[in-house]
Amino acid sequence: MIGIEVYKLFRRPRTWLTIALLDALPTVVAILLAATHLGPRPGTGPAFLSAVLSNGSLFAVAALAIVLPLFLPIAVAVIAGDAIAGEAQGGTLRYLLIRPVGRTRLLVAKLVASFAFVAVAVLVVAGTGFVVGRLLLGQQPLSAAVTSVSGSSLTPAQISWRVAISIGYVVLSMLSVAAIALFLSTLTDSPLTASLGALAVLVGSSVLLTLDAAHALQPYLPTRYWLSFIDLFRDPILWRNVERGVALQLVYVAVFLAAAWANFASKDVTT
Amino acid sequence: MITTAGLTKRFGSLRAVDQVDLDVRAGDIYGFLGANGSGKTTTVRMLLGLVLATSGSIEVLGQPMPKAAGSVLPRLGALVEGPGAYGHLSGRANLLLHDASGNRSARGDRAGRARRVDEVLDEVGLGGVGRRPVRAYSLGMRQRLGLAAALLREPELLILDEPTNGLDPQGIGEIRRLLLKLHAAGTTIFLSSHLLAEVEQLCTRVGVLDRGRLIVQAELAELQEPTGRVVLRSPDAAAIASEFAGRLISRSGDELVLTAADAAELNTDLVRRGFRISELMLQRQSLEQTVLDMTGPSADRVDRP
Numbered sequence: 001m002i003g004i005e006v007y008k009l010f011r012r013p014r015t016w017l018t019i020a021l022l023d024a025l026p027t028v029v030a031i032l033l034a035a036t037h038l039g040p041r042p043g044t045g046p047a048f049l050s051a052v053l054s055n056g057s058l059f060a061v062a063a064l065a066i067v068l069p070l071f072l073p074i075a076v077a078v079i080a081g082d083a084i085a086g087e088a089q090g091g092t093l094r095y096l097l098i099r100p101v102g103r104t105r106l107l108v109a110k111l112v113a114s115f116a117f118v119a120v121a122v123l124v125v126a127g128t129g130f131v132v133g134r135l136l137l138g139q140q141p142l143s144a145a146v147t148s149v150s151g152s153s154l155t156p157a158q159i160s161w162r163v164a165i166s167i168g169y170v171v172l173s174m175l176s177v178a179a180i181a182l183f184l185s186t187l188t189d190s191p192l193t194a195s196l197g198a199l200a201v202l203v204g205s206s207v208l209l210t211l212d213a214a215h216a217l218q219p220y221l222p223t224r225y226w227l228s229f230i231d232l233f234r235d236p237i238l239w240r241n242v243e244r245g246v247a248l249q250l251v252y253v254a255v256f257l258a259a260a261w262a263n264f265a266s267k268d269v270t271t
Numbered sequence: 272m273i274t275t276a277g278l279t280k281r282f283g284s285l286r287a288v289d290q291v292d293l294d295v296r297a298g299d300i301y302g303f304l305g306a307n308g309s310g311k312t313t314t315v316r317m318l319l320g321l322v323l324a325t326s327g328s329i330e331v332l333g334q335p336m337p338k339a340a341g342s343v344l345p346r347l348g349a350l351v352e353g354p355g356a357y358g359h360l361s362g363r364a365n366l367l368l369h370d371a372s373g374n375r376s377a378r379g380d381r382a383g384r385a386r387r388v389d390e391v392l393d394e395v396g397l398g399g400v401g402r403r404p405v406r407a408y409s410l411g412m413r414q415r416l417g418l419a420a421a422l423l424r425e426p427e428l429l430i431l432d433e434p435t436n437g438l439d440p441q442g443i444g445e446i447r448r449l450l451l452k453l454h455a456a457g458t459t460i461f462l463s464s465h466l467l468a469e470v471e472q473l474c475t476r477v478g479v480l481d482r483g484r485l486i487v488q489a490e491l492a493e494l495q496e497p498t499g500r501v502v503l504r505s506p507d508a509a510a511i512a513s514e515f516a517g518r519l520i521s522r523s524g525d526e527l528v529l530t531a532a533d534a535a536e537l538n539t540d541l542v543r544r545g546f547r548i549s550e551l552m553l554q555r556q557s558l559e560q561t562v563l564d565m566t567g568p569s570a571d572r573v574d575r576p
Contacts (some may be wrong), residue, residue, distance in 0.1 A: 001372060001373075004368065004371050004372050008357075008368065011360075012359065013359065025515060063320050090355060090356075090357065090358070091354070091355030091356075092350075092355040092356065092357060093355075094316075094319075094321055094351050094352075094355065095369065095420065096372060096373075097319075097320070097321060097357050098319045098320070098321065098344050098349050098351070099344070099345075099369065099372050100320075100340050100341060100344035100345065100373055101372050102341070138290035266323065267382075268316075268321070268322040268323060269316070269321040270316070270321075270322060271320065
């Protein structure tokens with residue numbers, strides 16, 4: 001069943017269109033940077049954009065930082081919000097369940113398919129960022145040292161595994177979005193409502209993060225540690241926020257998956 | 272095949288299905304009649320484990336539902352409230368996908384399954400539809416595709432909810448012939464419908480649902496018993512009416528309704544007396560009249576209290 005759900009997801013033209021759109025923004029940014037050489041001053045604007053002017057390889061990470069706050073969560077919420085509600089709206093949910101596909105199995109399959117989408121989307125964005133960066137921006141040899149966010153220089157080997165960890169971290173951050181959207185997808189029969197609901201949670205979280213009065217809540221907000229993967233490029237690595245981020249995302253994933261299962265397993269399917 | 276006892280479903284304060292005791296036997300074509308909103312679809316959904324009953328028990332193919340869903344559902348085929356398919360895929364791709372989901376152990380080899388898909392497509396008359404996406408299908412074609420999906424596993428029991436919805440008269444006839452063929456081959460059919468004529472032409476047993484309650488469950492023949500009257504047509508209608516005044520129920524033009532225990536005897540009697548008879552027929556209760564007599568107003572009609 002997992003194979004079938006993944007196959008269904010990646011056979012939809014919409015899935016690939018979403019990934020293509022995700023790639024479009026970093027590509028546009030790279031073209032603009034290459035044409036103008038006007039990077040933001042260090043410390044302002046999206047992370048790494050000042051660094052990529054001299055080293056295009058870093059654009060893989062910069063691309064992730066560009067899509068992470070908004071584009072990527074939208075894409076994930078749309079795909080995961082469609083998981084159950086989309087089948088319900090299309091009238092195919094009842095036929096899947098009487099096939100029969102067990103409700104728990106269907107939910108797990110949908111979950112894995114959504115996670116596969118997250119992984120593919122993040123990897124494609126990072127890969128595109130790397131290629132676009134190499135082609136358009138600073139073409140230092142791959143063996144050259146890179147200046148870390150802290151100012152010291154990092155060897156290519158150090159950079160490679162830090163990039164790998166940050167890709168993993170971004171995937172994990174998006175899994176909590178997928179879990180929230182999947183839960184909402186079992187609540188409603190409208191995929192649009194589920195996706196927008198998940199986005200509302202994220203927007204709400206971002207708003208509270210800017211508010212001093214919400215200080216006590218901030219460590220528990222889902223988006224709080226999203227951009228902490230930048231800490232991986234400090235020297236030495238600042239693990240504190242990354243660790244907290246991982247723990248927080250895992251809690252969100254666990255809670256919302258449990259809620260999705262509890263709701264879906266005993267739900268009357270009337271569509 | 273299907274047995275329910277005290278089956279009840281409440282949505283809030285509304286009793287959508289109320290104490291229903293269904294009894295569908297092997298070999299039946301069971302017509303499940305009821306007006307729109309009388310609870311037919313909710314009952315069908317409960318039989319299939321989609322909606323969970325508030326109280327009461329369900330047995331399908333001899334096993335309790337929804338507990339034994341895993342072993343019951345692979346043995347039946349169903350069409351519930353219209354077909355469902357992925358619009359961007361072709362009908363064939365939809366069936367292959369439908370076949371591939373679900374219980375792995377129940378599947379044959381790949382070639383055998385593909386052959387079966389082509390077989391059911393031919394059976395429902397979609398064999399030549401090619402790679403057109405379902406999005407571009409007409410309502411009738413979608414209905415046929417839904418039926419094909421239900422037939423995919425050669426089920427022992429077919430549960431069909433309004434199977435002829437959206438079909439034209441030729442299509443309805445075709446589907447009726449298909450169902451009769453399947454029935455002859457040993458498939459039990461549970462057919463839910465609000466079309467009395469459809470049920471009358473097809474079914475052997477009938478259950479009538481009215482506002483959530485099962486008010487009749489009987490052999491179709493029992494519901495169509497003779498009324499003890501004879502309808503006849505004659506150019507001598509006026510003369511017959513005066514001669515048989517004691518047995519006359521009604522007369523309109525050259526059509527008469529007379530009470531008669533035996534139609535043949537009445538016919539001989541009339542002919543002996545020299546009346547010309549152009550038409551003579553035993554009057555039977557129509558299913559429609561029986562159902563209308565027993566049920567209340569349409570359930571989708573809501574009057575002021």
